[in-house]
Amino acid sequence: MTEENLRAVLRVDEKTKTFTPIAHNLSAEKAEAKVNELKTEDVQAQVLEQTSRHKGRSVKSCELCKNAAENLSQKATTGLVEEEDPEPESGQ
């Protein structure tokens, strides 16, 4: 088996803008299937690329997923996006 990039799937609560990890260590295919499955239930989900395989067996007790979820939740609530945004209209 080769190391492939694994994905974590987080559920997005649009009202509270919170992210809840629901699965991890999934292949890209499985992650996509999961997201589509959730979509049919009107649940928003976000796929996150993992940098490494998560050790925990259960996603509920996975620190890495928990941290990632907190990170995303924070960004969603503050509206901060990590990208450089030079003045849009500097008019040259």
Ligand SMILES: [Zn+2]
């Ligand atoms: Zn995890």
